[in-house]
Amino acid sequence: xxxxxxxxxxxxxxxxxxxxxxxxxxxxxxxxxxxxxxxxxxxxxxxxxxxxxxxxxxxxxxxxxxxxxxxxxxxxxxxxxxxxxxxxxxxxxxxxxxxxxxxxxxxxxxxxxxxxxxxxxxxxxxxxxxxxxxxxxxxxxxxxxxxxxxxxxxxxxxxxxxxxxxxxxxxxxxxxxxxxxxxxxxxxxxxxxxxxxxxxxxxxxxxxxxxxxxxxxxxxxxxxxxxxxxxxxxxxxxxxxxxxxxxxxxxxxxxxxxxxxxxxxxxxxxxxxxxxxxxxxxxxxxxxxxxxxxxxxxxxxxxxxxxxxxxxxxxxxxxxxxxxxxxxxxxxxxxxxxxxxxxxxxxxxxxxxxxxxxxxxxxxxxxxxxxxxxxxxxxxxxxxxxxxxxxxxxxxxxxxxxxxxxxxxxxxxxxxxxxxxxxxxxxxxxxxxxxxxxxxxxxxxxxxxxxxxxxxxxxxxxxxxxxxxxxxxxxxxxxxxxxxxxxxxxxxxxxxxxxxxxxxxxxxxxxxxxxxxxxxxxxxxxxxxxxxxxxxxxxxxxxxxxxxxxxxxxxxxxxxxxxxxxxxxxxxxx
Amino acid sequence: xxxxxxxxxxxxxxxxxxxxxxxxxxxxxxxxxxxxxxxxxxxxxxxxxxxxxxxxxxxxxxxxxxxxxxxxxxxxxxxxxxxxxxxxxxxxxxxxxxxxxxxxxxxxxxxxxxxxxxxxxxxxx
Numbered sequence: 001x002x003x004x005x006x007x008x009x010x011x012x013x014x015x016x017x018x019x020x021x022x023x024x025x026x027x028x029x030x031x032x033x034x035x036x037x038x039x040x041x042x043x044x045x046x047x048x049x050x051x052x053x054x055x056x057x058x059x060x061x062x063x064x065x066x067x068x069x070x071x072x073x074x075x076x077x078x079x080x081x082x083x084x085x086x087x088x089x090x091x092x093x094x095x096x097x098x099x100x101x102x103x104x105x106x107x108x109x110x111x112x113x114x115x116x117x118x119x120x121x122x123x124x125x126x127x128x129x130x131x132x133x134x135x136x137x138x139x140x141x142x143x144x145x146x147x148x149x150x151x152x153x154x155x156x157x158x159x160x161x162x163x164x165x166x167x168x169x170x171x172x173x174x175x176x177x178x179x180x181x182x183x184x185x186x187x188x189x190x191x192x193x194x195x196x197x198x199x200x201x202x203x204x205x206x207x208x209x210x211x212x213x214x215x216x217x218x219x220x221x222x223x224x225x226x227x228x229x230x231x232x233x234x235x236x237x238x239x240x241x242x243x244x245x246x247x248x249x250x251x252x253x254x255x256x257x258x259x260x261x262x263x264x265x266x267x268x269x270x271x272x273x274x275x276x277x278x279x280x281x282x283x284x285x286x287x288x289x290x291x292x293x294x295x296x297x298x299x300x301x302x303x304x305x306x307x308x309x310x311x312x313x314x315x316x317x318x319x320x321x322x323x324x325x326x327x328x329x330x331x332x333x334x335x336x337x338x339x340x341x342x343x344x345x346x347x348x349x350x351x352x353x354x355x356x357x358x359x360x361x362x363x364x365x366x367x368x369x370x371x372x373x374x375x376x377x378x379x380x381x382x383x384x385x386x387x388x389x390x391x392x393x394x395x396x397x398x399x400x401x402x403x404x405x406x407x408x409x410x411x412x413x414x415x416x417x418x419x420x421x422x423x424x425x426x427x428x429x430x431x432x433x434x435x436x437x438x439x440x441x442x443x444x445x446x447x448x449x450x451x452x453x454x455x456x457x458x459x460x461x462x463x464x465x466x467x468x469x470x471x472x473x474x475x476x477x478x479x480x481x482x483x484x485x486x487x488x489x490x491x492x493x494x495x496x497x498x499x500x501x502x503x504x505x506x507x508x509x510x511x512x513x514x515x516x517x518x519x520x521x522x523x524x525x526x527x528x529x530x531x532x533x534x535x536x537x538x539x540x541x542x543x544x545x546x547x548x549x550x551x552x553x554x555x556x557x558x559x560x561x562x563x564x565x566x567x568x569x570x571x572x573x574x
Numbered sequence: 575x576x577x578x579x580x581x582x583x584x585x586x587x588x589x590x591x592x593x594x595x596x597x598x599x600x601x602x603x604x605x606x607x608x609x610x611x612x613x614x615x616x617x618x619x620x621x622x623x624x625x626x627x628x629x630x631x632x633x634x635x636x637x638x639x640x641x642x643x644x645x646x647x648x649x650x651x652x653x654x655x656x657x658x659x660x661x662x663x664x665x666x667x668x669x670x671x672x673x674x675x676x677x678x679x680x681x682x683x684x685x686x687x688x689x690x691x692x693x694x695x696x697x698x699x
Contacts, residue, residue, distance in 0.1 A: 321662065325632055328661035328683040333590040336687040340598060343688060368683045 002097040004078020007125065014054055016124035020162060022060055023051060031061035034154050038131050039063045041146060046108065046132035049118075049154050050077040052125075060158075064132075065108060074101055077128040080115030086144040087128075089113040091136035112137040114144070116151035121159045121166060129154045199304075204290070205255055206298040209234045221305055223276045234301075239274035254287035258299045264288045270310075273303070281305045320378045327371055334364045366513065373517040376436075377500060380524040387433060387529055389553045391426035394434070394459050394478070401438045408446050409455075417456040424459060427478055428553020433525050438482075440518035441545050445484035447511050448543070456483040461551060469546030470536055477531075477548040485542035494537060498523040506539070529554035580698050583607045583624035585615035585641065586659070587633040591682065595628065598687055602695070612636030616644055623650055625698055631660040655697065659690075 007013060017023070031049050038047035046064035050057045057075040059068050072078045076098070080087035092098040092111050103110050115130030129151035139147075156163075195202065201218035205211050211234055214226035222229075222238065229237045235250040242248055250256060254265045267285035274280045283303045290298045338361040340346065342354065349357065395418070402409070402416060409416060445455040458481045462473045473479055489497055493504045501516040508514070522545075526533040530550055537543035582604045586592040592608055599606045607622055609615035613636040619627055627645075631638040638658065645651035658679035678697075680690060 325661045328681075329588055329591070332661060332682040333588070333594065335683065336591065336594040336598075339687050340594060345598065345601060371683075 001074070001100045002079075003073045004075055005082060007082055009124075010054075013124045013126065016120040016122055017051060017053065017126040020051075020120060020126065020158060022158065023053060023058055025060070027061060030157050030160075031154065032063075034129070034150055034157065035061045035063045038129075038147070038150050041150075042131050042143065044112075044131045044133045046110075047130065048077070048132075049127065049129050049158075050075075050115075051127040052077060052081050060127075070103075074103065076101075076103075076110070076113045076132070077115055077130055080113075080128040080130060081117050081125050083115070083117055085116075086139075086147060087113075087115045087117075088139045088144065090138060093136070108132075109134050111135050112139075114139050114147055116148050118151060118155045118158060121162045127158070201301075201303045203229075203234065203238070203255075203301040203303075204298060205234050205301070207259060207296055209250075209255060209259070209299075211237060212298065218303075221281070221303070222273065241272045241274055241280065243270050243272070245272075245280075254285045255299050255301050258287035258289045258301075259296060262289050262291075262296055281307050282310050284309075316378070320375055324371075324375050328368070331364060331368050331371065335361070335368070338364065370515055373515045373521070376521055377517050377524075380521060380528075387430045387554055387556055389428040389430050389556055392429040392431045392434065394427050394429070394480070395420045395424065397431060397435055398438055398442075398457055398459065401435060401442050404439070405443055405446055408443075412446065412449065412451045412453070414446055414449055414452070415454045417454065419456070419458045419460075421460040424461065427549075427551070429549065430529070430554055433529070433554070437522050437525055437547065438480075440522050441482040441547075444518065445482055445486065445543075447514075448486035448507060449484045450486065453485050457481070458483075462548070468548065469534060469544065471532075471534065471546070473548050474550075476551040478551055480547040480549075481544055483542065483544040488539040488541055488543050489535070489537040490539050494535075497535070498533075578603045579605055580626070581605045581607060581622060581624040582694065583609065583615065583619055583622065583627045585609045585612065585619075585627060585633070585638065586630045587611055588630070591630075594687060595690075598691055599694070602691055604694075612638055612641030616641045619645060619654065620648060620651065623654075625655065626694060627654060627656045628659050628694075629656050631658065631662055657694070657697070 035047040035049055039045065044064075046062075048059045048063070048065065049061040050059055052058075052072060052075075054072070056069045056072050057077045059065070062068060076087075076089070079097070089095050089098060090112060092101065092104045092113065098104055098110075098113075101110075110132050112133035112135060113130065115128040117125045118127040118129055120126045129147070131147065195213075196216040198215060199217055201221045202213070202215040203211060203218050204213035211229050211232055214224065214229040214237075216226075218224070218229075219226055224237055234255050235253070238253075240248040240253055248271065251260075254267060254271070257265045265285075265287040267283070270282050271285055272280040273283050282305070284306045285301065285303045287299055287301045289296050290300060338357055341349065342357055342361065398418065398420075402418075408414075442455070442457070449455060458479070460479050462468060462475060462477045462479050464475045466473060468479050469481060487506050487510055489504050490506060493502075496502045497504065498519050500520040502520075503514055503516040523533055526547055526549070531548055531554070533545065533547045535543055535545045582599055584592055584595045584599070584606060586595065586608070587610050589610075592610065596606045596608055607618055607624055609618050611633045615627070615629070616636065618624075629638045629642060638660075642656060645654060645656070659682055660679060661682050678693070680693075
């Protein structure tokens with residue numbers, strides 16, 4: 001006898017079987033109807049709807065047998081379970097697998113068996129629909145077809161509950177999906193509404209610079225319709241030129257830079273967008289790479305039309321230029337005529353006349369100095385000044401500034417200590433700007449020193465990191481310090497010392513004159529030259545200002561305006 | 575005095591400034607010619623061939639830059655000595671003037687009149 005085999009996926013099969021929740025339940029008419037039909041159609045005494053459990057065969061419906069279960073190992077259904085089609089044993093006595101089976105040799109003396117495996121909704125073999133006879137039989141193909149039909153019926157009944165469950169589950173899932181879809185749609189619509197409401201133009205590209213998204217503002221600004229722009233290469237849609245109208249190579253544009261450098265790119269120079277009709281507008285641009293995981297998957301380009309800002313900028317520049325000319329002309333006249341009078345060109349002056357005229361002259365010089373300082377500040381604020389580095393001997397620059405200040409140095413009997421590093425080679429600096437910086441720092445030192453005080457200047461190259469002025473100076477910097485033992489800066493006002501028009505209280509008491517612009521100018525120049533400036537000060541004990549500039553030199557900067565040099569010297573050297 | 579009797583043309587539209595220059599330069603012994611715009615200045619320069627031209631930039635009718643450019647087209651004017659006197663500190667314009675081989679430029683409000691005269695004397699020495 002051959003025992004009924006166990007399939008490889010027995011565990012999964014049992015899970016499916018048990019999930020049906022039919023084992024050990026009461027007989028049901030819906031199944032009995034099928035087995036009864038089978039006995040009548042095939043004129044056999046026995047028909048069962050068998051569920052094959054782990055150790056047993058159990059009959060959900062059974063015709064012609066007294067019990068409701070049997071041993072799986074010796075069961076016919078255990079074999080039929082794994083059959084590919086109808087499993088037929090025409091004569092059990094002639095079949096080695098069953099000839100000595102106790103159900104053949106003993107009760108119920110089975111001589112014929114035909115069964116069809118039954119599948120659950122998830123495709124697992126869970127049972128068998130079968131007929132049995134006590135006489136051997138021939139089972140024609142037609143009869144096999146009939147038995148299969150009955151088995152299909154049984155299968156439908158077996159899975160009916162599951163199917164209805166599955167259907168209701170599917171329905172529920174569909175509802176959830178519909179709801180989710182609706183929510184997604186809504187949030188998408190909201191996102192789109194938000195994106196469309198952004199006043200700045202927004203273009204999203206993939207890593208190949210193909211346009212994925214084109215916002216409504218971008219449409220309005222560029223004249224392109226999103227549906228035409230999307231899918232095109234960014235450079236096909238956005239034509240960019242510089243201030244002079246020269247095209248900007250696609251590889252130099254912010255989108256490409258953002259993708260290649262993997263960093264946010266904020267437009268520093270003016271980019272002009274060229275519209276389809278040839279018109280152009282200046283744009284402020286921010287391009288940001290989009291990263292997903294570690295990969296760059298595209299970039300977002302945000303741009304804004306800055307025509308208005310440009311106009312305001314130009315108007316301001318124009319104003320500075322006009323103001324410069326218009327204000328200086330009467331100042332020049334006052335200056336020259338007072339000078340002529342003082343020189344006695346119009347006859348000898350009385351002592352009192354000369355004294356009064358000197359006051360006029362001084363006042364006028366101060367006005368010129370103030371005007372120059374204001375114009376410089378205006379240019380610094382506009383960023384329209386030029387930095388043009390050239391080889392400069394810093395010690396000579398310091399000495400020439402000291403020469404200018406000599407009348408005051410002598411008057412206050414101030415000792416000046418100059419320390420220059422021996423290996424100081426010529427340094428790439430804009431001599432006019434650096435001179436302006438030194439002039440401001442040195443004249444402050446002299447101005448705020450007591451009589452008989454001392455001022456020290458150091459100029460040294462820093463070749464490796466070392467502490468300079470309490471800070472770790474970066475290697476390859478030129479370091480300049482200017483120290484005095486003067487009035488110092490009050491601690492509470494130290495954070496404001498570089499602020500435009502700010503003067504410390506003690507400075508105002510010591511020296512009524514002063515624009516409050518000198519250190520602001522120093523900081524602006526040094527910041528934009530790629531350097532750093534800071535100070536250490538103790539009220540009553542003096543101040544040291546520190547400057548570092550990269551040894552590679554001041555950063556060149558193109559602009560349209562020079563700063564006027566004589567800020568302090570015109571004010572003082574008169 | 576080597577500069578005695580040398581001809582200096584002052585091209586300046588601002589009457590007070592023109593007068594100050596005229597008076598001071600005359601006192602120092604120069605032969606002073608004046609013009610109140612570039613148009614007049616160019617005409618006088620080409621007629622009188624002064625030894626030195628003091629040229630303002632911002633003027634009505636014809637500005638200093640235009641006058642300088644036209645002057646340089648002339649055979650004599652090509653090498654005439656010109657000193658720019660301006661109250662602009664506009665880099666581009668000054669750079670332009672330098673390209674026209676001007677000798678020097680001064681910002682009026684920053685320059686003392688007697689210093690200016692001294693410089694002119696040096697140039698003509």
